[in-house]
Amino acid sequence: MNIQNAVSDLQSALEAGTGRFVDKTFDWKAFPSNVGFPELERAQMRYIGAGGSPKVGDTTTIKPENFTLSLIYKEPGRYAACHSHEVEESFLILDGALIVGWEKDGEVVEVNLGPKDMILNAREVAHGFRVDGVEPVMMSISVDVGKPLPPVYRYHPKDHPAELARSFGAEPGKTLPFDRNGTHPLQELMAKFVVRHTELPTIWEDAGFTRKIYVGDAPKAVNNDSCRKEMWGVPSRCTLKPFTRKVEDAILCLEGSVEVVWVDDNGNEAVIELGPRDLVRTPAGQAHYIRNNGAGAATLWTVIGQAENDDFAYQAA
Numbered sequence: 001m002n003i004q005n006a007v008s009d010l011q012s013a014l015e016a017g018t019g020r021f022v023d024k025t026f027d028w029k030a031f032p033s034n035v036g037f038p039e040l041e042r043a044q045m046r047y048i049g050a051g052g053s054p055k056v057g058d059t060t061t062i063k064p065e066n067f068t069l070s071l072i073y074k075e076p077g078r079y080a081a082c083h084s085h086e087v088e089e090s091f092l093i094l095d096g097a098l099i100v101g102w103e104k105d106g107e108v109v110e111v112n113l114g115p116k117d118m119i120l121n122a123r124e125v126a127h128g129f130r131v132d133g134v135e136p137v138m139m140s141i142s143v144d145v146g147k148p149l150p151p152v153y154r155y156h157p158k159d160h161p162a163e164l165a166r167s168f169g170a171e172p173g174k175t176l177p178f179d180r181n182g183t184h185p186l187q188e189l190m191a192k193f194v195v196r197h198t199e200l201p202t203i204w205e206d207a208g209f210t211r212k213i214y215v216g217d218a219p220k221a222v223n224n225d226s227c228r229k230e231m232w233g234v235p236s237r238c239t240l241k242p243f244t245r246k247v248e249d250a251i252l253c254l255e256g257s258v259e260v261v262w263v264d265d266n267g268n269e270a271v272i273e274l275g276p277r278d279l280v281r282t283p284a285g286q287a288h289y290i291r292n293n294g295a296g297a298a299t300l301w302t303v304i305g306q307a308e309n310d311d312f313a314y315q316a317a
């Protein structure tokens with residue numbers, strides 16, 4: 001293959017692995033179980049796979065391997081009925097404040113999550129969420145398996161009174177606040193799965209950027225055996241050397257802009273610039289790096305298809 005073809009193939013592959021916010025639309029009909037219940041309304045924008053939606057045939061999304069990634073939009077006053085599933089699922093708040101409730105035996109613990117906070121909903125733990133604030137919530141949801149089974153509803157308004165469904169199954173007086181030092185077993189459990197952005201250590205890499213490890217083997221992170229999740233801060237003019245993972249990773253740009261570069265065995269490069277809410281999924285084995293050519297810092301949400309640490313250190317170019 002000549003060099004020009006190799007470069008254009010690499011560029012095409014990179015573009016096929018890219019999800020642009022402006023090319024996508026929010027789907028208000030992603031969840032059939034919400035139909036007929038305006039209080040449950042939410043919209044989904046799918047980047048990788050279908051997440052909890054049955055719309056797995058959507059050809060505008062990137063095919064999932066170890067995880068899915070989507071945005072969810074929900075307006076004040078709406079909620080999601082309490083349900084459970086067999087997989088782990090994380091909610092990263094991008095805008096607004098979201099109440100997430102975990103239920104067991106009619107008791108509920110509720111946590112209020114703000115921007116850049118995350119909860120990993122543990123396997124088989126019943127959970128719901130609600131927007132009590134004045135702003136709509138935008139969040140990124142990742143399910144840590146390519147094709148999850150449908151959720152099992154515990155307190156859906158179709159078979160429970162509206163107020164009980166809205167409180168995720170808690171009768172009055174049965175809701176406890178989230179408390180890291182609380183002694184209720186559900187408080188103790190949830191404490192292991194809630195990550196506050198401001199409580200996480202900021203790791204300055206020698207390569208000149210920051211990482212906050214949300215899920216992975218790190219202090220105050222959620223320890224989990226499926227996928228690693230990190231928030232990166234990339235200063236202006238920071239450029240990394242290429243790195244290759246054994247699994248896929250996804251970079252969702254949250255703030256600023258960043259270039260993602262793929263490199264082939266002959267040193268040919270393909271480049272794409274991401275702005276806010278744009279994403280690139282890089283497959284396992286593909287050498288890639290990031291470069292911030294702008295004047296402002298970039299904030300990136302990074303999902304990596306395995307929990308273990310990589311066997312390399314990031315290096316500055």
Ligand SMILES: [Fe+2]
Nearest residue numbers: 085089121151
């Ligand atoms: Fe869920």
